[in-house]
Amino acid sequence: MALTYTSYIVLGLLEHCPGITPYELKGVVAQSVGNFWSVPHTQVYTEPARLAAEGYLKEERERGGRRRKRYTITAKGKSALREWVASPTSEFTELRDPGLLQLWMGADPVALGMVQAEVHRRRLEQYLEIRDTLPPGAPPGPAATLESGIGHEREWVRFWERLARDGA
Amino acid sequence: MALTYTSYIVLGLLEHCPGITPYELKGVVAQSVGNFWSVPHTQVYTEPARLAAEGYLKEERERGGRRRKRYTITAKGKSALREWVASPTSEFTELRDPGLLQLWMGADPVALGMVQAEVHRRRLEQYLEIRDTLPPGAPPGPAATLESGIGHEREWVRFWERLARDGA
DNA sequence: ACCGTCATGTAATCGGTTACATGATTCT
DNA sequence: AGAATCATGTAACCGATTACATGACGGT
Numbered sequence: 237m238a239l240t241y242t243s244y245i246v247l248g249l250l251e252h253c254p255g256i257t258p259y260e261l262k263g264v265v266a267q268s269v270g271n272f273w274s275v276p277h278t279q280v281y282t283e284p285a286r287l288a289a290e291g292y293l294k295e296e297r298e299r300g301g302r303r304r305k306r307y308t309i310t311a312k313g314k315s316a317l318r319e320w321v322a323s324p325t326s327e328f329t330e331l332r333d334p335g336l337l338q339l340w341m342g343a344d345p346v347a348l349g350m351v352q353a354e355v356h357r358r359r360l361e362q363y364l365e366i367r368d369t370l371p372p373g374a375p376p377g378p379a380a381t382l383e384s385g386i387g388h389e390r391e392w393v394r395f396w397e398r399l400a401r402d403g404a
Numbered sequence: 405m406a407l408t409y410t411s412y413i414v415l416g417l418l419e420h421c422p423g424i425t426p427y428e429l430k431g432v433v434a435q436s437v438g439n440f441w442s443v444p445h446t447q448v449y450t451e452p453a454r455l456a457a458e459g460y461l462k463e464e465r466e467r468g469g470r471r472r473k474r475y476t477i478t479a480k481g482k483s484a485l486r487e488w489v490a491s492p493t494s495e496f497t498e499l500r501d502p503g504l505l506q507l508w509m510g511a512d513p514v515a516l517g518m519v520q521a522e523v524h525r526r527r528l529e530q531y532l533e534i535r536d537t538l539p540p541g542a543p544p545g546p547a548a549t550l551e552s553g554i555g556h557e558r559e560w561v562r563f564w565e566r567l568a569r570d571g572a
Numbered sequence: 573a574c575c576g577t578c579a580t581g582t583a584a585t586c587g588g589t590t591a592c593a594t595g596a597t598t599c600t
Numbered sequence: 601a602g603a604a605t606c607a608t609g610t611a612a613c614c615g616a617t618t619a620c621a622t623g624a625c626g627g628t
Contacts, residue, residue: 330441333440
């Protein structure tokens with residue numbers, strides 16, 4: 237079995253929050269990586285199970301109440317994560333933006349631009365708010381990632397607004 | 405059956421190049437939408453078949469030689485495409501960049517930045533070359549899409565180079 | 573006690589990807 | 601003629617998404 241990006245997300249978050257349940261994990265994802273990489277809630281339940289089956293995680297079941305599963309990262313899991321993080325990927329991300337696809341196919345630039353500009357303006361605002369409330373002692377990785385997101389959203393807004401205004 | 409983004413790519417390209425074979429389509433994809441939205445070659449064979457089964461395309465088989473299939477868009481296909489293009493999506497594209505994920509997880513910013521900056525510099529150059537060789541009478545959609553790609557690659561280069569230089 | 577929402581999964585589906593396989597052309 | 605590559609698919613697998621289902625908890 238190969239580890240996927242989802243796997244590394246689970247491993248990485250579980251390293252910081254050992255012994256949490258899938259539901260708690262869901263919340264952690266939403267407030268962190270989820271800002272630029274969505275993970276549907278069912279995967280938050282299935283992926284830890286997969287990882288546990290292969291020894292990357294340890295699975296414990298609560299006795300009473302909801303008998304829910306709590307996961308902890310193992311030594312094997314930690315080393316797999318470290319190994320991946322330590323070898324810089326040269327993987328390239330495509331834009332894969334549905335709006336761009338419509339634009340390519342000849343959609344009306346003004347109408348499309350207005351809708352998309354609005355969506356990205358809103359997202360940009362969210363990012364800026366998050367940056368404002370970032371605690372001083374926060375780890376550098378997430379902060380840097382946030383900066384990237386802000387830069388890209390600014391670019392998106394610039395692009396779509398120009399299109400909405402000039403129509404080309 | 406629902407139409408996917410891949411479906412619209414096939415429909416859109418087939419509208420411009422009626423009666424082509426999957427292999428030819430593969431080439432068209434590579435030189436157009438493929439720049440920002442990759443489609444594996446097997447899908448270029450399977451997706452037209454799916455679409456033809458639902459009446460969006462007409463499938464014809466050559467008599468001699470390789471007996472390959474040639475596809476043409478039908479009226480149903482055209483109207484489906486038009487309908488999609490005409491309703492501006494508010495779908496939001498996440499970054500989903502593996503490099504960003506590594507950065508978030510605490511990768512060394514300098515090492516990662518150097519690798520990623522190089523990748524994006526190269527891609528940016530490719531885009532600029534394409535822009536230079538763009539024929540004057542080209543349709544506006546692809547040109548605008550290209551501008552978007554250039555803007556984003558510039559942003560990526562700026563971001564990763566700063567990271568490689570300053571380490572934060 | 574009841575009702576609504578939160579929490580926690582399982583099952584089925586499906587597009588996308590990887591692997592494999594074979595038939596034409598082209599080149600030496 | 602044989603080798604290498606191009607062209608054209610088929611089959612199998614698998615992660616991701618959608619749908620469905622049920623159990624706990626909190627409030628009234």
